Amino acid sequence: MHFTVAIIGRPNVGKSTLFNRLVGKRTAIVDDTPGVTRDRREGNGSIADMTFTVIDTAGLEDVHDDSLESRMRQQTETAFLEADVALMMIDARVGVTPVDEHFAGWLRRHKTPIIVVANKCEGRAAQSGLMEAYSLGLGEPVALSAEHGEGLGELYDALRPFMEAAEANEARIAFEAEKLSDSGEEADDDKIMTHPLQMAIVGRPNVGKSTLINKLLGEERMLTGPEAGITRDSITIPWTYQGREFRLIDTAGLRRRAKVTEKIEALSGAETRRAIDFAQVVVMVLDASDMLEKQDLTIARNVIDEGRALVIAVNKWDTVKNPKESLDKLHDRLQASFAQARGIPIVTLSAKTGRGLDKLMEAVLDVFEVWNRRISTAKLNRWLEEIMAHHPPPLVSGRRVKVRYITQPKTRPPTFALFVSHAKGLPESYERYLANALREDFELWGVPLRILVRKGHNPFADKS
Numbered sequence: 001m002h003f004t005v006a007i008i009g010r011p012n013v014g015k016s017t018l019f020n021r022l023v024g025k026r027t028a029i030v031d032d033t034p035g036v037t038r039d040r041r042e043g044n045g046s047i048a049d050m051t052f053t054v055i056d057t058a059g060l061e062d063v064h065d066d067s068l069e070s071r072m073r074q075q076t077e078t079a080f081l082e083a084d085v086a087l088m089m090i091d092a093r094v095g096v097t098p099v100d101e102h103f104a105g106w107l108r109r110h111k112t113p114i115i116v117v118a119n120k121c122e123g124r125a126a127q128s129g130l131m132e133a134y135s136l137g138l139g140e141p142v143a144l145s146a147e148h149g150e151g152l153g154e155l156y157d158a159l160r161p162f163m164e165a166a167e168a169n170e171a172r173i174a175f176e177a178e179k180l181s182d183s184g185e186e187a188d189d190d191k192i193m194t195h196p197l198q199m200a201i202v203g204r205p206n207v208g209k210s211t212l213i214n215k216l217l218g219e220e221r222m223l224t225g226p227e228a229g230i231t232r233d234s235i236t237i238p239w240t241y242q243g244r245e246f247r248l249i250d251t252a253g254l255r256r257r258a259k260v261t262e263k264i265e266a267l268s269g270a271e272t273r274r275a276i277d278f279a280q281v282v283v284m285v286l287d288a289s290d291m292l293e294k295q296d297l298t299i300a301r302n303v304i305d306e307g308r309a310l311v312i313a314v315n316k317w318d319t320v321k322n323p324k325e326s327l328d329k330l331h332d333r334l335q336a337s338f339a340q341a342r343g344i345p346i347v348t349l350s351a352k353t354g355r356g357l358d359k360l361m362e363a364v365l366d367v368f369e370v371w372n373r374r375i376s377t378a379k380l381n382r383w384l385e386e387i388m389a390h391h392p393p394p395l396v397s398g399r400r401v402k403v404r405y406i407t408q409p410k411t412r413p414p415t416f417a418l419f420v421s422h423a424k425g426l427p428e429s430y431e432r433y434l435a436n437a438l439r440e441d442f443e444l445w446g447v448p449l450r451i452l453v454r455k456g457h458n459p460f461a462d463k464s
Contacts, residue, residue, distance in 0.1 A: 009089035092129035343445030
């Protein structure tokens with residue numbers, strides 16, 4: 001069964017706390033500061049045997065101009081209108097406020113069913129606020145404490161009709177699919193059945209990360225604007241490109257740690273670094289007018305150190321006056337700074353107009369293929385024989401280190417194990433030579449490449 005639940009309400013009533021409770025892990029940033037959540041975040045929620053999609057939203061504020069708060073309100077309204085049911089949350093310890101009453105009137109004018117949730121009901125002080133919730137005219141309120149997990153049984157009962165409707169709908173779809181199969185018509189089997197590719201969008205604040213994701217999706221899914229640091233949570237969005245499933249991850253902008261003074265920004269930065277840890281391909285967005293600052297190099301180094309595939313997207317390229325000179329300078333600096341991942345793909349684009357997005361996705365798919373590439377042991381050892389014949393290791397303390405065998409124990413990133421006669425005797429310069437030769441001969445460009453040196457004989461040799 002599948003139905004969607006949107007959590008809405010004014011700022012700081014506990015929406016993100018309930019979201020984290022329903023998805024079973026701390027994925028949304030929670031703080032006492034009002035307005036922490038800005039973009040809407042989706043997750044797989046559950047209560048007992050009931051499963052559903054749950055959407056965390058920004059706090060509702062009565063603002064209708066071009067401000068950030070107004071754009072946040074529009075995102076929340078979109079989530080509400082697309083949901084199967086909305087949880088209108090109030091703070092029972094504060095009671096019903098004029099803002100609650102204002103938006104309750106707006107909610108009643110729409111078709112989306114509403115369940116009033118009175119949060120923070122863990123003490124006697126909340127009883128009067130719970131009674132006031134009836135005055136909103138949206139039905140009987142559900143009393144709960146999102147922080148302590150109390151009242152989820154009552155919330156289950158309130159959501160049960162929507163679960164049953166979803167079950168009935170799925171049964172109808174299954175019946176129609178069975179009839180279609182019996183009629184001899186073939187189902188669409190062209191969809192690629194693979195795990196979604198995890199693609200994180202990272203970079204400094206205000207370089208156009210959210211604008212890029214909106215253009216890829218073809219909708220204003222993420223909040224954007226001239227203000228730096230709009231995105232705070234790392235937001236994951238399912239997406240399909242040319243039959244391939246993706247999970248796009250929009251992240252908060254990363255500044256140098258010395259400049260981070262606010263607790264929320266520190267939490268956002270931690271979320272971004274966690275998104276890099278779990279990504280497969282990371283797209284680092286640069287501003288064409290201010291390319292590859294020290295912080296950009298730090299972000300790229302973090303991505304490579306974590307073993308992730310990296311693509312560099314230079315945004316706002318349509319504003320560059322001397323494209324060739326700028327691109328040459330970027331290539332030179334990358335080559336000098338990241339020898340461990342030579343050939344990082346660079347794509348110039350404009351997130352605002354959509355120019356260059358197809359080239360970006362082509363680069364992402366190409367580098368993902370390289371990141372997953374496996375080379376057979378037989379082919380590697382034939383290659384090693386040629387290397388040893390033309391360029392053997394140098395003498396160390398008067399003795400030559402023998403490289404006996406090579407194999408690739410893992411991909412993601414490509415990792416190679418060398419079995420040598422003296423593991424500590426192989427110079428780093430020769431390891432770099434082998435790494436560069438592997439890149440050249442097997443086209444392992446643009447991804448981190450790791451070589452593990454082990455002392456020992458050929459592990460597959462006959463031991464009899």
